[in-house]
Amino acid sequence: MxxxxxxxxxxxxxxxxxxxxxxxxxxxxxxxxxxxxxxxxxxxxxxxxxxxxxxxxxxxxxxxxxxxxxxxxxxxxxxxxxxxxxxxxxxxxxxxxxxxxxxxKGFQGVVKRHNFSGVGGQTHGQHNRLRAPGSLGASSFPSRVFKGMRMAGRTGGDRVKxxxxxxxxxxxxxxxxxxxxxxxxxxxxxxxxxx
CATH class of the missing domain: 3.30.160.810 (Double Stranded RNA Binding Domain)
Structure with a gap:
């Protein structure tokens, strides 16, 4: 450039x-x-x-x-x-x-990959959660992670117009x-x- x-x-x-x-x-x-x-x-x-x-x-x-x-x-x-x-x-x-x-950009977390904000403050006994994805959704039913859920993974290397x-x-x-x-x-x- x-x-x-x-x-x-x-x-x-x-x-x-x-x-x-x-x-x-x-x-x-x-x-x-x-x-x-x-x-x-x-x-x-x-x-x-x-x-x-x-x-x-x-x-x-x-x-x-x-x-x-x-x-x-x-x-x-x-x-x-x-x-x-x-x-x-x-x-x-x-x-x-x-x-x-x-x-x-290689394997990246959700903050860099999907612009998540992380969990926020560090008070009330919270430890080590700053850039974590948080809850993923459903529990006993359907007992799986839905396809397309925004999670950590390989970033970049995509066709872009x-x-x-x-x-x-x-x-x-x-x-x-x-x-x-x-x-x-x-x-x-x-x-x-x-x-």
Missing amino acids: TSIFDADGKQVPCTVIEAGPCVVTQVKTLEKDGYTAVQLAYDEKKEKKTTAALAGHFKKAGTTPKRRLVEFRYFEEDKQQGETLTVELFNEGDFIDVVGTSKG IQNLRVVKVYPEQNVLVVSGSVPGAKGSYVIIEK
């Missing part, structure tokens, strides 16, 4: 995203596949680390092996297999959605987008940008 100053002189927190070049590896049609979509590939990958089936798929599209394959339905323009898309798809002022995998982020700047020569606000994931992680 970084920050830039807008036209009014306000400091805007931004995220810098490298968005391309992406190669169209497959165009799915209603007649052949049952739905319409455009499959894009991004980021170079060594040939020896590519399976034979994927290597053939990339060869058919006339490109080198790539790390990420993502399908986009309802693509605006008609694209041809082997065509390269760059950051020039976006304009300054556009609003986009960014999908990514959030940072994993942040909506309506504004494109602040576009740098076509570096294939870089500058987007207002934060996006899910650690530095260097992959994200999907939807218009």
Whole structure:
């Protein structure tokens, strides 16, 4: 993340995203596949680390092996297999959605995971209950914990979509987008940008 100053002189927190070049590896049609979509590939990958089936798929599209394959339905323009898309798809002022995998935080208690407040005060003989979940509900009937009960567990590492982020700047020569606000994931992680 970084920050830039807008036209009014306000400091805007931004995220810098490298968005391309992406190669169209497959165009799915209603007649052949049952739905319409455009499959894009991004980021170079060594040939020896590519399976034979994927290597053939990339060869058919006339490109080198790539790390990420993502399908986009309802693509605006008609694209041809082997065509390269760059950051020039976006304009300054556009609003986009960014999908990514959030940072994993490991096994966490209910206060961090579900924003529980804990039990509260430490008076009246209360000991060691400050960040505990408290009562879980029913007792002799139904003699079990209901599914979906908010409890301690593994946190983060989920698919997250942040909506309506504004494109602040576009740098076509570096294939870089500058987007207002934060996006899910650690530095260097992959994200999907939807218009």
